[in-house]
Amino acid sequence: MKLSSNQINHMAFIIVRELIKKQLITTDKQNELTDKVVKIIEADIKREEELDEEVKELLLQYSDAMRKENVDYGEMFRMIKNRLAKEKGIIL
Secondary structure, three states, X not given: OOOOHHHHHHHHHHHHHHHHHOOOOXXXXXXXXXXXHHHHHHHHHHHHHHHHXXXXXXXXXXXXXHHHHOOOHHHHHHHHHHHHHHHHOOOO
């Protein structure tokens, strides 16, 4: 799911607010912390997008074989993505 900039900012705000409310963190710089959380979320999204591109490239290399074997593209995409994510330490 693609998240808009507003959604990411709102999610980061909620995360920081809840951490403060539950007294898991203390800060007098809530806005700066929220900005850092936004950057972390954006980096994670970018990393997953790059993983998706890598999976697409791999599947493109084997598209003829997949077609001959009648392999479901979506199922194979998920399987390869999960395996690469695990190998690269990416949490989906």
